[in-house]
Amino acid sequence: MNASEYAIEVATEADLDAISEIDRASFTNPWTRDMFARELRQPQLARLYVIRAPGVRVAGFCVCWDVVREVHLNTLAIRPDLRRRGLGTLMLRHVLREAAERGARRATLDVRVSNDAALALYRALGFEIAATRGNYYSNPAEPAYILWHEHVERFLEPQGP
Ligand SMILES: CC(C)(COP(=O)(O)OP(=O)(O)OC[C@H]1O[C@@H](n2cnc3c(N)ncnc32)[C@H](O)[C@@H]1OP(=O)(O)O)[C@@H](O)C(=O)NCCC(=O)NCCS
Known part of the structure; x- marks a missing residue:
């Protein structure tokens, strides 16, 4: 992959239809368009990023929240026909580097226990399973793994973790 062909930017209103479409293609419980729009209206807390190819x-896209010295990764998806090309990795490295620049020390997220693709991606970047929460998700009901990354500052290094 030639990373220079891709750009990661903070989303605007004009991106919301495409974000919603990817979300619906990626999750059984998609967010509404208005939920994404709300993220744009609270820039002190939330960041909605898009990757352009x-x-x-x-x-x-990826949504994260700054919570004191932590970054909470709330959702992430790559368009189905563009997966497995390194875009998810590129997005997370960018989001975590910018979070580190804003002072984040730790990062957390939750993921369905059956989501092997996402788990492999997160583990490759240094996230570790810290807990399991039963019946966390619906449609279908499924437990979550709660993952943490304890060294977000490593994403400031040129090669990253
Ligand atoms: C999870 C997701 C974001 C990964 O995005 P991606 O752009 O395909 O990820 P990458 O190409 O950067 O993959 C990085 C690594 O993750 C792992 N991985 C990614 N997809 C995988 C899959 N389908 N099966 C197994 N491992 C996978 C691999 O280790 C991969 O490295 P490799 O291709 O060199 O083997 C994407 O599959 C997606 O949008 N899924 C639906 C939404 C979702 O589940 N989001 C996460 C919610 S917590």
């Missing part, structure tokens, strides 16, 4: 306005 050649000829593709929105190839994927």
Whole structure:
């Protein structure tokens, strides 16, 4: 993958339809468009990022929240036909580097226990399973793994973790 072909930016209102479409294609409990719009209206807390690819306005998105010295990764998805090309990795490295620049020390997220693709991605970047929460998700009901990354500052290094 040639990372220079991709750009990661904070989303605007004009991205919301494409974000919602990717979300619906990626999750059984998608957010509404208005939920994404709300993230844009609280920039002190939330960041909604998009990744742009050649000829593709929105190839994927990520929502994170700054919570004191932690960054909470609330959702992440890459367009189905553009997966497995390193875009999820590129997005997370960017989001975590910027969080570290804002002072985050730790990062956390939750993931369905059956989501092997996401788990592999998070573990490759240094996240570790800290807990399991039963019946966390619905449609279908499923437990969550709660993951933490204890060294977000490592994403400031040129090569990252
Ligand atoms: C999870 C997701 C964001 C990964 O995005 P991606 O752009 O495909 O990820 P990458 O190409 O950067 O993959 C990085 C690594 O993750 C692992 N991985 C990614 N997809 C995988 C899959 N389908 N099966 C197994 N491992 C996978 C691999 O180790 C991969 O490295 P490799 O391709 O060199 O083997 C994407 O699959 C997605 O949008 N899924 C639906 C939404 C979702 O589950 N989001 C996470 C919610 S917590």
